[in-house]
Amino acid sequence: GQNIDQPTEMTATEGAIVQINCTYQTSGFNGLFWYQQHAGEAPTFLSYNVLDGLEEKGRFSSFLSRSKGYSYLLLKELQMKDSASYLCADVNQAGTALIFGKGTTLSVSS
Amino acid sequence: GAVVSQHPSRVICKSGTSVKIECRSLDFQATTMFWYRQFPKKSLMLMATSNEGSKATYEQGVEKDKFLINHASLTLSTLTVTSAHPEDSSFYICSASGGGDYEQYFGPGTRLTVT
Numbered sequence: 237g238q239n240i241d242q243p244t245e246m247t248a249t250e251g252a253i254v255q256i257n258c259t260y261q262t263s264g265f266n267g268l269f270w271y272q273q274h275a276g277e278a279p280t281f282l283s284y285n286v287l288d289g290l291e292e293k294g295r296f297s298s299f300l301s302r303s304k305g306y307s308y309l310l311l312k313e314l315q316m317k318d319s320a321s322y323l324c325a326d327v328n329q330a331g332t333a334l335i336f337g338k339g340t341t342l343s344v345s346s
Numbered sequence: 347g348a349v350v351s352q353h354p355s356r357v358i359c360k361s362g363t364s365v366k367i368e369c370r371s372l373d374f375q376a377t378t379m380f381w382y383r384q385f386p387k388k389s390l391m392l393m394a395t396s397n398e399g400s401k402a403t404y405e406q407g408v409e410k411d412k413f414l415i416n417h418a419s420l421t422l423s424t425l426t427v428t429s430a431h432p433e434d435s436s437f438y439i440c441s442a443s444g445g446g447d448y449e450q451y452f453g454p455g456t457r458l459t460v461t
Contacts, residue, residue: 278439334450339388
């Protein structure tokens with residue numbers, strides 16, 4: 237089955253670096269997604285990892301270890317606008333839909 | 347590219363009435379569309395997956411007779427909440443996939459309030 241786990245809440249200050257972890261258990265793996273969601277809005281795509289390693293995209297990077305069932309999202313040079321919920325998601329066993337974790341609410345303070 | 351719209355963005359209806367929410371892919375053909383609901387401070391819960399021209403696949407615990415999904419074309423899917431009750435009040439979000447990969451493009455969501 238699928239069991240996605242990520243911390244519920246995190247806090248950080250402007251300019252800092254924060255790492256949001258996600259662990260998953262899937263029978264078949266088709267890649268892992270990270271989405272950002274501001275309150276009352278739809279999720280927006282951040283990253284998709286299907287191979288092991290780190291992928292960097294500006295201030296945001298995402299890491300995957302398939303053998304450990306582990307991913308993290310790294311946010312650098314934090315800004316107030318980064319305060320949002322960060323959702324880890326993987327593809328269901330049938331390969332037909334995304335299954336989301338409960339999300340990590342990040343609060344960035346000045 | 348890859349823009350998905352939803353209409354309406356907000357709707358308030360009385361208990362017992364039905365509400366239809368539209369989801370459109372504006373600049374691509376969506377072979378698959380997904381409907382999620384989200385309660386405050388909770389994650390997205392997949393309700394159903396629909397492929398154009400075929401019946402939707404509902405997730406366990408989702409009443410297909412209450413949440414009617416129609417995916418009549420490659421750019422439009424509709425979710426009808428029938429005989430709505432206050433507990434159906436939620437944020438409903440659709441997403442669409444072009445079929446080439448697993449990435450989904452989300453609509454802006456519809457806030458449903460049932461009084």
